[in-house]
Amino acid sequence: MSEPQPSAATTKQVMVRCPSCSETVPYRTDNPYRPFCSKGCKAIDLGAWASEQFRVEVKPKTEDFPDID
Template sequence: MPTVVDCPTCGKKVEWSEKNKYRPFCSERCKQIDLGAWAEEKYTIPGGAPTDPLDDPLDEGKQ
């Protein structure tokens, strides 16, 4: 039995197989909507700002 997942964008049931070039999305449209959300920074990883400047990975090499 093939694996079926929900499209992360619209929730439609999608077969997870090599035949679906957009997996885990159901279509190119849903894939582009998700990409746009990432580009607009709508998705975030919860957490606080680093309290120690040495813990900030974006500050590497600035010492």
């Protein structure tokens, strides 16, 4: 469904967009940071994910609910 598609039939190279910097990079199985372009981008994304989780976790939910009688 959402698998990366080859950019051309004549090549096995699969291009993916780095989730962090949106740079289009070759998807390589020997890249330990895939689908990110680099170690830095992977660290950024993990950091953003962690802070998002933290923010959601500490967010008070009481005000999100209307008064139901």
